[in-house]
Amino acid sequence: xxxxxxxxxxxxxxxxxxxxxxxxxxxxxxxxxxxxxxxxxxxxxxxxxxxxxxxxxxxxxxxxxxxxxxxxxxxxxxxxxxxxxxxxxxxxxxxxxxxxxxxxxxxxxxxxxxxxxxxxxxxxxxxxxxxxxxxxxxxxxxxxxxxxxxxxxxxxxxxxxxxxxxxxxxxxxxxxxxxxxxxxxxxxxxxxxxxxxxxxxxxxxxxxxxxxxxxxxxxxxxxxxxxxxxxxxxxxxxxxxxxxxxxxxxxxxxxxxxxxxxxxxxxxxxxxxxxxxxxxxxxxxxxxxxxxxxxxxxxxxxxxxxxxxxxxxxxxxxxxxxxxxxxxxxxxxxxxxxxxxxxx
Amino acid sequence: xxxxxxxxxxxxxxxxxxxxxxxxxxxxxxxxxxxxxxxxxxxxxxxxxxxxxxxxxxxxxxxxxxxxxxxxxxxxxxxxxxxxxxxxxxxxxxxxxxxxxxxxxxxxxxxxxxxxxxxxxxxxxxxxxxxxxxxxxxxxxxxxxxxxxxxxxxxxxxxxxxxxxxxxxxxxxxxxxxxxxxxxxxxxxxxxxxxxxxxxxxxxxxxxxxxxxxxxxxxxxxxxxxxxxxxxxxxxxxxxxxxxxxxxxxxxxxxxxxxxxxxxxxxxxxxxxxxxxxxxxxxxxxxxxxxxxxxxxxxxxxxxxxxxxxxxxxxxxxxxxxxxxxxxxxxxxxxxxxxxxxxxxxxxxxxxxxxxxxxxxxxxxxxxxxxxxxxxxxxx
Numbered sequence: 001x002x003x004x005x006x007x008x009x010x011x012x013x014x015x016x017x018x019x020x021x022x023x024x025x026x027x028x029x030x031x032x033x034x035x036x037x038x039x040x041x042x043x044x045x046x047x048x049x050x051x052x053x054x055x056x057x058x059x060x061x062x063x064x065x066x067x068x069x070x071x072x073x074x075x076x077x078x079x080x081x082x083x084x085x086x087x088x089x090x091x092x093x094x095x096x097x098x099x100x101x102x103x104x105x106x107x108x109x110x111x112x113x114x115x116x117x118x119x120x121x122x123x124x125x126x127x128x129x130x131x132x133x134x135x136x137x138x139x140x141x142x143x144x145x146x147x148x149x150x151x152x153x154x155x156x157x158x159x160x161x162x163x164x165x166x167x168x169x170x171x172x173x174x175x176x177x178x179x180x181x182x183x184x185x186x187x188x189x190x191x192x193x194x195x196x197x198x199x200x201x202x203x204x205x206x207x208x209x210x211x212x213x214x215x216x217x218x219x220x221x222x223x224x225x226x227x228x229x230x231x232x233x234x235x236x237x238x239x240x241x242x243x244x245x246x247x248x249x250x251x252x253x254x255x256x257x258x259x260x261x262x263x264x265x266x267x268x269x270x271x272x273x274x275x276x277x278x279x280x281x282x283x284x285x286x287x288x289x290x291x292x293x294x295x296x297x298x299x300x301x302x303x304x305x306x307x308x309x310x311x312x313x314x315x316x317x318x319x320x321x322x323x324x325x326x327x328x329x330x331x332x333x334x335x336x337x338x339x340x341x342x343x344x
Numbered sequence: 345x346x347x348x349x350x351x352x353x354x355x356x357x358x359x360x361x362x363x364x365x366x367x368x369x370x371x372x373x374x375x376x377x378x379x380x381x382x383x384x385x386x387x388x389x390x391x392x393x394x395x396x397x398x399x400x401x402x403x404x405x406x407x408x409x410x411x412x413x414x415x416x417x418x419x420x421x422x423x424x425x426x427x428x429x430x431x432x433x434x435x436x437x438x439x440x441x442x443x444x445x446x447x448x449x450x451x452x453x454x455x456x457x458x459x460x461x462x463x464x465x466x467x468x469x470x471x472x473x474x475x476x477x478x479x480x481x482x483x484x485x486x487x488x489x490x491x492x493x494x495x496x497x498x499x500x501x502x503x504x505x506x507x508x509x510x511x512x513x514x515x516x517x518x519x520x521x522x523x524x525x526x527x528x529x530x531x532x533x534x535x536x537x538x539x540x541x542x543x544x545x546x547x548x549x550x551x552x553x554x555x556x557x558x559x560x561x562x563x564x565x566x567x568x569x570x571x572x573x574x575x576x577x578x579x580x581x582x583x584x585x586x587x588x589x590x591x592x593x594x595x596x597x598x599x600x601x602x603x604x605x606x607x608x609x610x611x612x613x614x615x616x617x618x619x620x621x622x623x624x625x626x627x628x629x630x631x632x633x634x635x636x637x638x639x640x641x642x643x644x645x646x647x648x649x650x651x652x653x654x655x656x657x658x659x660x661x662x663x664x665x666x667x668x669x670x671x672x673x674x675x676x677x678x679x680x681x682x683x684x685x686x687x688x689x690x691x692x693x694x695x696x697x698x699x700x701x702x703x704x705x706x707x708x709x710x711x712x713x714x715x716x717x718x719x720x721x722x723x724x
Binding site for chain 1: 394395396397422438439468517542575590629630632634636652653655672674675676677690691692693694696707708709714715716718719
């Protein structure tokens with residue numbers, strides 16, 4: 001009897017240890033890969049924000065040139081763009097994206113708010129208590145690149161510098177805070193159920209929905225200036241700095257990395273044709289959207305050739321949107337949310 | 345004395361029971377002791393669901409995940425009602441729908457497809473009276489936007505149109521009973537569309553909270569300063585009414601939302617005017633100016649709202665206004681009250697139960713199918 005109990009106990013212990021050592025599921029692997037793909041971007045964003053804050057200070061104290069501070073702004077913008085490409089977790093939950101950059105801005109609110117704040121003679125409120133339009137890199141872009149003022153002139157620099165320095169400091173604090181929240185978020189995607197997710201399927205569903213939404217959003221970057229039926233270049237993101245294409249490239253590059261590292265293996269196990277289609281579409285997109293271009297999109301889009309280029313990229317993004325939102329969702333058994341857009 | 349009271353109660357209960365059995369005998373398809381036991385013993389969660397292939401279903405599950413039925417229907421449904429005395433569920437088509445599906449709540453058999461009249465569309469919500477009379481929110485397609493409540497009588501085991509009363513507003517959406525079933529509180533969404541369309545016309549929203557008696561006589565009509573669309577509504581047992589709005593600016597740009605107070609919740613306490621139920625600005629931002637459903641737990645004095653754009657479930661104390669819970673649920677939409685709290689559904693994720701345990705509010709996932717749950721659900 002004793003030996004039977006011991007055998008039974010050993011068997012139960014073995015079962016428990018085997019369960020504990022069970023290999024991760026493909027979904028768990030994908031979740032970890034997607035998270036790990038994004039993690040370096042958060043560190044890069046914090047580092048780029050620190051550099052931008054420092055060069056803004058230096059520029060305002062004549063220790064860095066305008067070109068240098070513009071360059072550090074661009075690095076911060078590219079890092080922020082990568083995070084905005086896949087804003088799962090704290091960025092999405094807390095609506096942080098508009099504090100990074102403020103776009104679309106059909107009413108040119110950024111310029112209006114910056115100028116209104118500078119005209120006011122009283123002590124302005126802290127950026128944390130001000131409009132989100134003032135807090136982010138779009139407001140800094142206005143200060144650094146807008147042709148309506150010349151920052152090489154000392155009196156102009158004096159006028160804009162306090163706000164530029166405030167934005168740099170705000171972005172530094174903000175990026176460090178968001179990075180910390182991102183690290184805490186990792187706990188919520190490992191063991192289920194937890195306070196946020198009931199199962200790994202719920203994580204996969206949310207991540208895929210965010211990916212699809214953001215593919216749509218990348219497409220909007222190109223659609224926005226064409227919405228009214230005629231080309232409106234001021235509706236392009238980063239039109240002032242001429243960095244529209246660089247931002248677009250950063251977004252697509254991050255999106256493609258998420259595909260390669262996370263989604264691709266899940267899809268490959270179920271539909272190889274789908275994998276080929278998505279691979280080819282990314283290859284075409286990245287072959288056409290280079291990080292630098294001879295002409296800013298805000299210039300090229302006004303030509304027939306440039307417009308055709310934009311239409312082709314929109315078409316590729318639309319194909320990706322469908323491949324993810326319909327085909328990939330279907331094979332993964334993911335029901336995309338619909339209640340948010342019902343208007344009911 | 346006690347014995348007499350007990351006897352009289354028993355007699356009353358016996359008569360009620362006999363009357364129920366009598367009704368079941370009149371409707372043979374719905375009789376059966378085993379099923380009756382099941383209905384009494386097992387709470388059932390009823391909801392409309394949609395799947396990845398774009399199919400629409402009327403479903404019922406036990407809270408342990410056991411499927412009672414899953415019936416495919418041609419039109420997407422919105423709300424679901426349960427008949428007061430018979431094991432019947434009515435799934436109401438989403439606006440502007442032309443079907444309602446009367447389903448045997450035990451087997452899932454489709455018993456009747458209630459067709460909208462040629463000049464009306466269903467608008468997603470309805471109510472059963474205690475005698476089985478059905479009231480459905482409908483829109484007049486001859487005068488697009490003019491709201492009516494269609495009244496349907498239970499005759500020959502079918503629902504048949506009887507008459508209609510005005511909602512005294514445009515585009516009625518959800519409506520609830522006033523205390524003692526004396527009349528209705530109606531959320532007139534106020535967004536005019538072309539007949540049979542979901543696309544809003546470029547007009548000012550004329551949303552209102554209307555109280556009428558059962559004959560359709562207007563008791564009161566109130567509006568909100570923001571002009572937001574009052575779409576969902578819940579009532580506490582003391583007659584307190586809460587409405588949940590949707591902000592309908594041309595864009596959801598946060599700056600615009602900030603300029604136009606979303607006024608997402610409003611409250612009408614008994615004999616008081618409709619006023620804003622304060623929501624702190626940070627929370628309001630998270631909701632992204634959109635709520636899906638609102639529910640009240642009268643005993644706990646809890647007010648709950650689902651916000652699928654903000655992916656949040658929020659809970660307040662109905663009387664103090666204190667925020668008690670802010671919980672992330674993806675595409676969070678349906679909510680129904682239970683004995684101890686609420687059950688919440690999601691278009692993307694798992695359903696969850698919300699209850700108070702040892703003085704704390706806990707949220708736990710339920711072993712129900714993941715995702716696809718439509719805007720409303722009901723526990724019977």
